[in-house]
Amino acid sequence: MRHVGTDYNSENEVRNYDERMSKIRDIRAETRGIISALDLKPDQSVIEFGAGTGELSAAISEQCRGVYAVDISRVMLDYAAKKTHSLGRNNIRFIQAGFLNYRHDGDPVDAVITQLALHHLPDFWKQIAILKISGLLRPGGKLYLRDIVYSIKLEKYEASVNHVLDSFKKIAGDEMFDKFSNHVRNEYSTFDWVMEEMLYRAGFDIETADYGDNFMAVYVCHKRRG
Ligand SMILES: C[S@@+](CC[C@H](N)C(=O)[O-])C[C@H]1O[C@@H](n2cnc3c(N)ncnc32)[C@H](O)[C@@H]1O
Structure with a gap:
């Protein structure tokens, strides 16, 4: 439950989060990509870890039976709950927990999504978190993982x-430059080959691994059957 790197329990951080992200991400396009990659059905349920301001959970909740939006930050969860309530969504459960201490009280889910959150854990704990995610999914269930991963020479x-x-400085200014410097210095992004092996060892087969600009990775995986 400890914040590593950026403190997402800061009101200021949370209030400005969506605006800051909009400078460097096309959230709508990301959301469309996720919905299509997971091929969600109306009777399915999804867990999102590190749900943040709830943008994705809100969009996903229109496509499925229910979403468990999990985050360690009370401030993020309150902000997300307010936002999704105003959109009329009532099939999202907001749960204050982390990757490691989350306890699921329902059936195994059809998909787990996590974006820009796993790097808050060092590699040993990342591997345990991925193993726990595998335990939450039904066989064949999908994992969509987006994070900063180094696929550099x-x-x-x-x-x-x-x-x-x-590039961050040019596109998004000094604040994003500082954030990314802080990320490289103090947060736990890892290498592509480490992440792929961790996924495999936790029982996942990778369907696609997209390394875009060599710093952002998107993995679509499914839990191996048997
Ligand atoms: C960079 S934000 C990403 C938010 C959102 N997923 C997105 O794509 O914009 C990281 C989020 O992960 C949460 N977080 C940090 N450590 C976590 C942990 N151990 N378990 C679950 N969530 C965590 C933070 O509170 C924050 O809301």
């Missing part, structure tokens, strides 16, 4: 990080 790590920092 090792010997060029410095140039690669500086390049991405410069």
